[in-house]
Amino acid sequence: MRIARIPVVVGVSNAGTANLATLSAAAMDAGAAGVMVAPSQGLKTEAQIVAYYDEVIKTLGTSVPVVYQDYPQATSVNISIECLLRLIDKHPSLVMLKHEDCPGLRKLTQVRTECAKPEHRRISILVGNGGLYLPQELQRGADGAMTGFAFPEMLVRVCRMHAAGHGRAAEDIFDAYLPLVRHEAQPGIGIAIRKEILRRRGAIKTAAVRRPGPKLDSTDMRELDVLLARLEKRLAANDQIAAE
């Protein structure tokens, strides 16, 4: 089996810079390709965001590749395009944006457009949020996804097909899965749904979520049965259309 070439980015977000540095060192020692850092909750202004990443990157050293996680729904920290560009210009080790702002499609376009200008530089953009807007995000310049979904092969396939110029077919596949993408995107219970599907697929042994997390009841289970049966049927129909 050859899986060694898949780069792994480790989330090390922590309010305290010292802890963040310790976690990062451990991750990099273990072979991580880089670390992902969300802005610490409580940062209120662009100057504070810049100061925070200045300190984080100074502490990590410039040889550790850093991903900026832009997830204001969780962090309550909003970064503007202008501020993100300041960080990119200042810190060569900031090499990727994990894009999870919502609504975020225009922001993605703007980051991509600005970074293409000679005064800035290109960074990678991977999207999160369960991939709920993946086709639109790829069309606007995202490089891929870095998110949870019970059928990761769909994410891979959609990204590859898009990269190969088959955007429409990629979106057809995505749309077939969309009812489940949406179902998993429910806050809280979504993680239990994802784990249950992964369990049914044999990827994990138990669907248990860390206590006191959510548990699926019998109604949730029957609902999931229906959604999975519908997915199978639709994928079969898609294949038939492709074969015709």
Next chain:
Amino acid sequence: MRIARIPVVVGVSNAGTANLATLSAAAMDAGAAGVMVAPSQGLKTEAQIVAYYDEVIKTLGTSVPVVYQDYPQATSVNISIECLLRLIDKHPSLVMLKHEDCPGLRKLTQVRTECAKPEHRRISILVGNGGLYLPQELQRGADGAMTGFAFPEMLVRVCRMHAAGHGRAAEDIFDAYLPLVRHEAQPGIGIAIRKEILRRRGAIKTAAVRRPGPKLDSTDMRELDVLLARLEKRLAANDQIAAE
């Protein structure tokens, strides 16, 4: 033209009971079928929620049908099943739940199950949140939808087909629209997308959103073109399958 028979429920939510009563009186005088009241922001406990609705309903009088809007994402007020049942038991004029909690599927099932018991009574449940989970909600006992979407005829058709026992076909139709349902569900920009579609369909003259609201740019417009073309194609394919 006969449109008079469509009942209209008017949202009159207001932190102050006096304003709420004035708005309600105006709405009922104008022919409203009832009023919708969300719990006032700042209510923190079940006892406070009950006291608030006690006062509201005392002020309105018991002849005004009241809808409880359960939308904690906007109000920051969470109501439990137990508390909702207390309100239903106490106030016969509370006749409907607008269900918008998320995750909320299990809550919907629980309200429906509890209200079917002899010690309580049935209330109507209409769902919101742009209809993102409409098929699942109908299957769990919702009576219909009361929400915004640029193709309201889809919501009507899905509800009618479900009521007629054609749940699978209803969900097929829903799924065809799901990419757009999801697209409109984006916070902020979603309202501008909905208005632009309604404008294109001839339902409204201008897509302008109240300043300083969002505006679609040329990228947003092209993206919408693609999504609408895909919808048309898929609806045609659905019709063909149905015809075969």
Next chain:
Amino acid sequence: MRIARIPVVVGVSNAGTANLATLSAAAMDAGAAGVMVAPSQGLKTEAQIVAYYDEVIKTLGTSVPVVYQDYPQATSVNISIECLLRLIDKHPSLVMLKHEDCPGLRKLTQVRTECAKPEHRRISILVGNGGLYLPQELQRGADGAMTGFAFPEMLVRVCRMHAAGHGRAAEDIFDAYLPLVRHEAQPGIGIAIRKEILRRRGAIKTAAVRRPGPKLDSTDMRELDVLLARLEKRLAANDQIAAE
């Protein structure tokens, strides 16, 4: 009676620019000295804050004096010094800051320091938050207070004495009232406390707070009796010391 010379600033904050402009016109026609505008909830970046005030001031016209209300606890909008200076530089009609950020003492110093530089210009700074940090704020350059307290004559006296160079004595007076300032600063119930004191002082006829607002119970009343008696005793002691 001559009260005409007291300038009145009217709060006209509204998410919609059109409503805001209508309210402002009514206020200015009625003799207001200016209008106070808080940033609309939902503004997330400095560019958005600047764009919002650009539009507001364009709509109001440059002859209407504008106060920026910096109250992130209520608006969830945080403005940096840099962004505030951009607004001040761009808009001559922005003439005052209502300072209510907390912690906010350093911010006040920074605004005062930056505005004293030749590339910017002086603006007035009045403080809010019930005056809880008034002496410190005056020492850091605030021009006065614009806030609610049941003994407004204390606010006036402290500001005047500070302006006259008697900062220590001003703080002695403030400290005598501090237990009540703190008591009124309680969220929610504070407004009922303030109205009850104003009623006891004969300033208003009823202490009723708009329904469903808070009401003082008998324990609250007795507690207030004690706090007011303590204030009286302490003011008498202060006067005695001053007389010695």
Next chain:
Amino acid sequence: MRIARIPVVVGVSNAGTANLATLSAAAMDAGAAGVMVAPSQGLKTEAQIVAYYDEVIKTLGTSVPVVYQDYPQATSVNISIECLLRLIDKHPSLVMLKHEDCPGLRKLTQVRTECAKPEHRRISILVGNGGLYLPQELQRGADGAMTGFAFPEMLVRVCRMHAAGHGRAAEDIFDAYLPLVRHEAQPGIGIAIRKEILRRRGAIKTAAVRRPGPKLDSTDMRELDVLLARLEKRLAANDQIAAE
């Protein structure tokens, strides 16, 4: 030196019950008198709060004394009197309330009143929030304080004097410190102020706050000098009055 008899309660709040149990076992093994558990963020209804503590206490075992930390400003979980009483009735090992709700004075009175009824049982109540309302809280039935302040001897003295029936004199002492209590109560910078005072008093060697925490600048330092000098003067004046 004899300090062994001071009971120590260790905060072990954690969203995951398994981690919470591990931390508790470590704390109890190290000699803790009990553990303090705040409700996990995301609990939305009273039924969920009860279920959470049911699980926590089942996991800890009934021999570990538990403190309920009621601090909705940080947890976003509001507990009603009714719900707290349910927990107290159900779980004999729940022996203390750390009271930090704000506004919270009436709640304190209600808990104390209800717990005095024969159908419930007495629990200890210690107050937090930096002691900002300590005299009022003691008068309403609190047993003491469990909070941070740079002069802990004031908290001890005020509680002891109140318990000895000298409530007025206790409040005189408290009021002398109130300008500093309020100064330390500033969010964020408050912890840096407290550490700087503790450093000046010789209690700690450095006032450094964990990065990227706040640091006092020279203006903050001068302001603190003035506040501390005023405190000293006022304590001296109090002593003189007491001596007369």
